[in-house]
Amino acid sequence: MVTINIDGKSVEVLEETTILKAAEQAGVWIPTMCHSEHLEPYGVCRLCSVEVVRGKRSRIVTACNFPVRGGMTIHTNSKKVQWLRQVIMELMLSRWPRVRVVKEMAERLAVKEPRFPSLERDEAEDACILCGMCVNMCNDVVKAGVLGFAHSGIKREVVLPFDERSDSCIVCGACAHVCPTGHIKVILEDYRGKKPEFTLGPKTPIYVPTLQAVPRVPVIDAESCIHFETGGCEICAKVCEPNAIDYSMQDEIVEIEVGQVLVSTGFDLFDASAMAQYGYGRLDNVYSSLEFESILNSTGPTGGKIVMKSGKEPKAVGIIHCIGSRDTNHHAYCSRVCCMYALKFAHLVRDRTDAAIYQFYIDMRAFGKGYEEFYNRLLDEGVTMIRGKAAEVVEGCWQGNGEPSLKIRCEDTLIGKFREVPVDMVVLCNAIEPRRDSDAVRRLFSISKSPDGFFLERHPKLDPTSTATEGVFIAGCAQGPKDIPDTVAQAGSAAARILSVIAKGEVEIEPVRAMVQEEYCSGCKICNNLCPYIAIEFLEEKKVSHVNEALCKGCGTCVAACPSSAMTGHGFTDAQILAELDGLMI
Amino acid sequence: MAYRTYLMVCAGTGCVANQSMKIKDKLESEIRKRGLQDEVSVVTTGCNGFCAVGPLMVVQPDGIFYQLLKETDIPFLVEEHFVKGRLVKELLYTPPREKAPIPKMSDIPFFADQTLIVLRNRGLINPENIDEYIARGGYQALAKVLTLMTPDQVIQEIKASGLRGRGGGGFPTGIKWETCKNVPSDTHYVICNADEGDPGAFMDRSTIESDPHAVIEGMLIGAYAIGSREGYVYIRNEYPIALERLQVAIKQAREYGLLGQKIFNKDFDFEIRIVRGAGAFVCGESTALMASIEGRPGEPRAKYVHTVERGLWDKPTCLNNVETWANVPQIIEKGAGWFSSIGTGDVTSDAWGGSKGTKVFSLAGKVNNTGLIEVPMGITLRKIIFDIGGGIKDGKKFKAVQTGGPSGGFIPESLLDLPVDYEELTKVGSMMGSGGMVVADENNCMVDMAKYFLAFTQAESCGKCVPCREGTKRMLDILEKITVGKGTEEDLVLLEELSNMVVESSLCALGGSAPNPVLTTLKYFREEYEAHVKDKHCPGHSCRELIQYIIDPELCLGKGHGCHVCAKNCPDGAIVGETKQVHTIDVMKCGKCGICYDVCKFDAIHIE
């Protein structure tokens, strides 16, 4: 620590910190126009000039990069410093008279009309003021080396190499982020990162995977993170106070030995852009149910406020049921949960806004405990229920004031009329569908699926949680659409089944099962892939097949297929049967 | 084989441009024709300095100086001088306004008042032959250093000599070496700055062209003292001859084991690499130069950590100018005492206390003898301009001299007795710089001169920092306004204020010194600015917008009898009058090209 004197105040600061930081510590403001805490000082605007006195000598230095030394006396507001700032500001103001940061700084430094007319005036409001922050960000921090300066002197400008879109630009947007004037625009369609589960709100390579993630910690998407691309950036590590960021972490594959498995892999939401008539992905303010859920969430992108893309509250909201469900073109089944969450949406919209609410439904399926009552309450809350499947969503405008809006067209089957309802926001109740990787999962555990694509239970009424494969259980929407109480109930039952086996400590196996006579097995592996219960494995060290007795159901498929007659029923080898016959004949 | 006579033909850039290589070929063929090839040898040398009278040749050992040679002169010259033994008077040097030629080089004032240390071998050796350098005592200093001196002793010697940087700043070289050496690091670099971006200056080019080994030897000694194993020469690409000579010299030095590993069988390795600069003036600035070597854009950076501590690739780096390096072997050989006996002040207690040794200047502008000169520190400007330079051309009156290159200040007549000394020059608003020296006569407009040099630095500004980029541009705009007669008195105030601001707050020394020409002319020639602003008059008669060409009717008719030459030559058809009549200029049509002024044989045309 050293002691220095800033504007008459004595302060203790770490040696070698910059005058700017020391002044900040002392509560003294120094103007800057090219400084960012994320970047090494560049020292080009010279606005931070201050007067440093050591002994009899006084000199002008820039605060942003000049290191303090013990006993130094600094004047940040001497006559000379004021004069320098004034002239520098006049120069900047006369060149960029309309750039906001320049105007604001000039005002703060009481610089009014610059005394020189500039021939090189740049009248744009977002003109580049050549502070160099974008270039330094791109080269020193991001290390992408895309941006640079071209031409010297008064003609200096920031350029892309050869003035073209560069392939080495990783579209991180860091340059646009530091640019004080908004000169740089990043075209967001170019975002190359993974789409997080919720597509609303800002996207960054470091994010919390889902709104209610447990534990609620961010992850880094190595594919879009600058650091993994260029080795640079590391800004997240710099700002993380507990030092929790570890770039050396690797994906790991962990092997755990278990006796039983509960498959509860959930569902996918039907992609409504497949039904172009509803405008999802094409029209602004048409949301999927999950997106609307994130809008409602207090930790979501709008902080729980129901607003349109423009930031304004909607005047009317339409909620359309059965998108992809009960539709032979997509899924014939009913997704079971939509009616109720649609009612919940309506309730929350009523609660948080003054918007008119329309529900477009085929039938109202309020079948659970308390559900019908909730439906009746909503009718009392003044939600308009229109029976009839919406035909399409189109762009339109409010009659009367001409403001742009959306229109939902449908046939109201209760009054037998075609209707066109103007709304600002549309929420689609997308179907629940099997996960896109469910076939792979199925094969892994050797379980079947029902015609709708969900995993097949052993018996729909008597055994809804187990599968044809011993020790493999299913629960939740992986088995079929269901709401939270049903899922919890099914998962509880599966857990109980699993525990009962564990508690017993042993499994009963079928008396009728297959067995390999190893001395005859040629290791042809024909049986391996035939077994429907994946009970046969191949022992590499012995080069023979082996039957897992706990899995074998004794169906005999393998016995019939074995070309060497090595596979037989347990206790039913030829030798045993012949011996039994011998015994009988005595 | 020993020859009777050596013909030292200058092969510096200036003379080569004037066909000195053809002269050399012609000399050789003429000598062979007369069967003298075993007696007379033709040698090409580096720049001799007196470029104004090139192509030139010195006949040794007599030191006879022949100038302004043409290919067609050669047969006669060879016949007369080498066969008949008579001097060819027409080809000897005759001082302006005198009749008798001066045959001996050492008697010519241009050479007589010079003291040669850096350029001691110029014109005497073939720079592409290391043996000739060694024959003149070359590499003895290196041998002395490696066998008899410790690095610290070398540094002490340089410190005691009072040698200061010749590249501009005048930083004491010994202190720089010592600081660099004391920075702990696995690698130290030494760099030779041969960027020489000053327009019209060619001190460094000539030094390399005439004696490249002196620079290499200097760098070797410095490297030994600092503990460096790797050196760079940053040379501008526009210097092809210097570049080639340097490459040849490095190759020869390597062949002789003077570069490479285990030099003189000592535990000392050193290599030199050449880096070619793209030619931007600002690349001569130390941080920009290092950035350029590293392959980054050649822009200065704010350096509150000095390059001797963190320079090239963040390693401690010692950068010195060509001339600085070339002084080193001589200091080692002849001793610090000898060196510090030349020059001003006393450097024993304060390294900044004086200016020692010599300085090479490139003398240009309105003097009779332009060229490259090496003079002892402390010599007065008057002696340089009037004795060595032979006074002002065409008998005109001296007005000012600018020292230090494009960002040096103008010094008026009243200060001509100022000695050449770092501090003295700085005190009056100019600087030693790297050695440019431009003389202005009564016909130069000082506002225009200031504008000319500011236009150069403005165009060379890298554009990184606001004061230099924006400030010099506005200054130039104001100067432009003044020279076209639209300036106001407020403009003068603003110009001065801007100049001071740019000096105070620019990031590098380019901006920090660029306003010097403006500030000094404002100080010493303010009346000229005021004439432009108040009376819309240009006292130097050079600002086109403010002058008029007028024909004196009496001279036109009385002396010239209305010769009509002016009218014939006027590109604008602005001159009216018939032969044998008085001619007049139509002011509306006149484009002020000045052609009539030059063609009138009777001085009948005046500028007002």
Ligand SMILES: Cc1cc2nc3c(=O)[nH]c(=O)nc-3n(C[C@H](O)[C@H](O)[C@H](O)COP(=O)(O)O)c2cc1C
């Ligand atoms: C704009 C600018 C241009 C410069 N150009 C040169 C140059 O061409 N050659 C040179 O030796 N030094 C030049 N210098 C000075 C160098 O920065 C540096 O001071 C010098 O090379 C150090 O060597 P010295 O101590 O031997 O003088 C320049 C400085 C500035 C600010």
Ligand code: SF4
């Ligand atoms: S978005 Fe492209 S140009 Fe901007 S900082 Fe990132 S890599 Fe550089």
Ligand code: SF4
């Ligand atoms: S584009 Fe923005 S960040 Fe980049 S130099 Fe210009 S003003 Fe600064």
Ligand code: FES
């Ligand atoms: S903030 Fe220090 S120079 Fe710009």
